């Protein structure tokens with residue numbers, strides 16, 4: 001048995017605020033192999049985005065550990081954690097986080113640039129893969145919500161990350177465009193040997209996954 005690319009071991013997350021301690025989840029464990037596509041379902045507010053952020057090290061955890069390609073994400077000092085994210089992770093945020101002052105092409109090229117790489121052909125190929133060919137010169141404000149979402153997806157995949165964490169990546173897309181974007185994600189998983197955790201409310205998106213998991217307040221389990 002090969003070592004999973006992602007190992008989440010009994011992690012817990014709680015928020016502490018004026019109202020006291022709010023537990024989000026506890027005892028969440030998950031293993032994802034390279035080349036495996038996992039969908040994560042769960043009711044609104046149950047903690048799906050928090051779980052993705054915790055896996056990426058973008059949020060702290062209160063118990064357990066996360067191993068990405070054998071590295072203990074939360075035990076790494078911040079510079080090493082940032083390097084791990086730059087090199088190995090592609091994150092599609094629910095709120096896109098497209099940089100408003102950069103043209104579409106430059107937004108998508110950013111992960112490559114941060115790794116000291118320059119590959120305009122790869123950027124254009126990713127834009128074409130998500131159906132945005134010819135729009136590289138535009139500024140984000142000149143795009144629709146669904147187009148912005150696809151910029152975020154192209155940017156998350158452009159540097160061929162080992163792990164793709166995608167938070168509702170088809171939420172703003174019509175069924176046809178959503179299929180095309182899912183095709184791009186599946187291709188990255190199958191052809192590049194990436195692992196993918198996809199948060200979705202869409203049964204059609206979940207149907208593309210190898211495994212479907214359900215996050216509940218009691219932990220993570222296989223969905224029915």
Ligand SMILES: Nc1ncnc2c1ncn2[C@@H]1O[C@H](COP(=O)(O)OP(=O)(O)OP(=O)(O)O)[C@@H](O)[C@H]1O
Nearest residue numbers: 015017022024042043044045046047048049050051
């Ligand atoms: N910074 C924060 N401080 C306190 N509570 C928070 C914070 N961020 C999120 N929460 C709470 O943690 C819980 C999980 O939120 P999260 O966004 O992870 O849910 P989700 O399952 O992704 O929801 P959705 O499907 O609506 O996107 C929610 O109850 C939310 O109110």
